[in-house]
Amino acid sequence: MTGTDDGAARSTGRIRRAARLAVAISAATGAISAAACHDPSGAPRGLERAPLEEWTVLQPFGAWNASRGGYHLATDLVAVPGTPVRTAGAGQVIFAQVEVEGYGAVVVVRHAGADPEVTTLYGHLSARRGLQVRAGESVAAGQVVGFVADDDEDGGPWEPHLHFGVRRGSPSVDDSSLCGLWPYVGYTRACGGWTHEQVRALWADPATMVPVPCARRGPRFCVPEPAATFRGQR
Secondary structure, eight states: OOHHHHHHHHHHHHHHHHHHHHHHHHHHHHHHHHHHOOOGGGOOBTBOSOSOSSOEEEEOTTOEETTTTEEBOSEEEEOOTTOEEEOSBSEEEEEEEEEETTTEEEEEEEETTSBSOEEEEEEEEOTTTOOSOOTTOEEOTTOEEEEBOOGGGSSSSSOSEEEEEEEESOOOTTOOTTTTOTTTOOBOOOBTTBOHHHHHHTEEOGGGTSOOOTTSSSSOOOOOSSOOOBOSOO
């Protein structure tokens, strides 16, 4: 074999190994994604859509946050500042306020027509661009309630994202039973006889509560499991 032939053989071997590696990585990635995806078939009637059109998951529901000392009670969805945030379903706005500590601006919607009944929370909204709804107002599914905040107005040292939470039932906005923190709570607390697990049980994983098929490419809540430990986000 000549030097040229030997070089060509080595090059062909490298290409074949690279191709096999690419196939293996693709298969492994697909397996991880399929295993990690949540089945949305149990989504309640009345929640019709995700609050954003496109996103990247920054922090999933239920992740333990070491700096906060609790389980995360929402899914953090990274999006470009100014991106419209839409209601997951028809309902009534029970809370709409700016300058909320740790959140920036927040909107909370009660979905009395959902089965089971749930309440959705949209945090880290932009006060600069203005909330698009008021407390007491009825909203349709997909109606814009606000916009993803800029980095300097989202309530803390994290990248711009939507904090999307789904609480079971229909708590009043002045409910003080949950460690006196609702609706500002972003993480579980252990207080007043409540354990972290009991507080977490009051909330649902948004990935299982909105009809977004995990097999669909593009917008989805699917994240690798087990959830990692996150620091600093709310």
